[in-house]
Amino acid sequence: MSDKRLGTQTIKLENPPSIVATASIVGPKEGQGPLKLYFDEIIEDELWGEKSWEKAESKLMRETLAKILSKAGKSPGEINYIIAGDLLNQCIAANFGLRESEIPFLGIFGACSTIGEAMGIGAMLIDGGFADHVVSITSSHFCSAEKQFRFPLELGSQRPPTAQWTVTGAGGVLLSKQGTGPYITHVTIGKIVDLGIKDSNNMGAAMAPAAADTILRHFKDTGLSPDSYDLILTGDLGSLGKRICAEMLEAQGYPILDHYNDCGLMIFDREKQDPHSGGSGCGCSATAFAGFVYAEMTKGSLKNVLFVPTGALLSPTSTQQGESIPCIAHAVSISTSISS
Amino acid sequence: MQKNFTKEDYRKYVEQISPKSKVLRNVVRAFIIGGLICIVGQFITNLLTALGLKKDELSSITTIIMIFLGAILTGLNIYDELGRYAGAGSIVPITGFANSIVSPAMEFKSEGYVTGVGAKMFVIAGPVIVYGVAASVVVGILYYLIK
Structure with a gap:
């Protein structure tokens, strides 16, 4: 068994990668929530100047990547991989939002667990010696998710109390081989x-x-x-x-x-x-x-x-x-x- | 709580602890809002009667006006709020039927007028129309036989 494995499902990273920068952009409702002061940007309306919600979600992804890079002072050429996914069919928010990024791209789908999957794979790539800098990023958008999974937004319907509200927002992290943590x-x-x-x-x-x-x-x-x-x-x-x-x-x-x-x-x-x-x-x-x-x-x-x-x-x-x-x-x- | 669930155990457990919809509150709200929508309809009928419309024209024109109001309120982003509050109270009247056609038409406009608006307009109302027509055929045949 690989010496980096613990038990049946866990990996212990020998040289733990550092999270050197993060960025988040959220929608107006999230921007009124209890975490509002922690977000980098709060968009004013859910279309954010785009013609469709899907395009707005792609823009969330693209702008969040730009923020991560600028916070870390990195150029796209320095990033070895970007690992991304979202909820839309064929992960179009990630695929379209990142198509001009010029960074080798790994698209993944883990539904709402995608950020965990992306961070896990990124950490393994770095610890395995396959990369120095990896960006893991995901997004979701209330309107595009409702459209795909439920009913049109303007339909007058009630939800049961166990239903949940899809967050409009994108968040991502830059993982690096060198860094001061976390x-x-x-x-x-x-x-x-x-x-x-x-x-x-x-x-x-x-x-x-x-x-x-x-x-x-x-x-x-x-x-x-x-x-x-x-x-x-x-x-x-x-x-x-x-x-x-x-x-x-x-x-x-x-x-x-x-x-x-x-x-x-x-x-x-x-x-x-x-x-x-x-x-x-x-x-x-x-x-x-x-x-x-x-x-x-x-x-x-x-x-x-x-x-x-x-x-x-x-x-x-x-x-x-x-x-x-x-x-x-x-x-x-x-x-x-x-x-x- | 037990350590390992079978699917059946888990279903029962979840059912037991899931918060329930507030049925009584929802029924009261549906009654009030649904009733108000019907009062508006009646008001329009009375108004049209006063204007001297005949009985067979009355119901068609009232229906058309109510559908128009439902569509307008949907376009103004008001009907979904009404529906969230009133539930069946705003779904059952004909204004709700208008809402169920206009809302997907708005939603799928980004996919164009043919594959978007045209194709998706009846995703919610379609089943109602299909089974409404089918049921009326069955009732019509029964009526013919019994009569």
Whole structure:
């Protein structure tokens, strides 16, 4: 077995890559939420001067990449790979948003877990000696996601309380071989988990078992415990999914509630902004990480974070055919120090 | 909570802890808003009667005006807010039917007038029309046989 592997699903990075820069751009609703001060830019309207929501989402991706590069003082030629994905069919936000980037491109799809997958692959590429600088970036857009997965925006319909609100925003990170941290120390790649939930308006309940499975695997593989982390942060489970995930882990002997939060619950004010069960989408975890988590880690108020973006791997066709929702979560362990 | 779930156990557990829609509140809101929409319709009918329209013209013209209002309110981004509040109260009246056609037409305009607006306009209303027509055929045959 490779000496970089721990247990069955975890990788311990021998030379942990450093997160040297992040950027996030969000929509107007996110810009009124509790994390508003952490974002680099808040767009004024959801079309952002474009003719369609899909084009606006591509622009979010493109402008976020530009911000990452300018913050890090890098030119596109210095970046070895860009790993990106989004929710739209054929990942068009990433493919079109990054087509002029002139950077070798790896398009991936992990639904809302994409940022975790992208950071994990990027960290492995760097630790494996295949790259010095990698950008991992994802986006989602409320309007383009509603159009693809649900109903037209102007249709007068009600959502059940378990439904979630797709975040409009793009977030990304630049990972480098050299840097002063925070560092990616471990990556636990999740398995597809499907406990039979069919209701696409209850993604939190569908995804929670996948998150719990990956977090449990991470603890078992690494020997770490919930107390090893200041913050365990799932992607977009919402209030119901968060509760289920915590209860599942507690039943396995890993009580996480003291250190646990969910990006979907942080990004909107549930009382005032009515996102029902919470935020969701690739941009939810990506912007919360690139904005809030990175800022707090560089300030030093968070030292060890287990970032677990979660994804529901469904399509409108699978939902119409009555399929249940396969889900996934990837855990990325990030630390401000690499002494351990 | 148990350690390992079967799909059946998990479904039951999720059903038990999922927050439920507030049925009573939604019904009351649907009743009030749905009722108000009908009052507007009645007001228009009365107005048209006062203008001297005949009975068979009345219902067609009232319907046309209500559809127009539903379409306008959809275009002004108001009907979706109304629907979020009123639920079935604004879906069931004919204004809701207009909303269900105008909203996808607006949504898919970015894909052009043929493959976008034209093709997608009836994605929501289409099934209603198909099964509405089919049901009326069945009822028509039954009526013919029973009569």
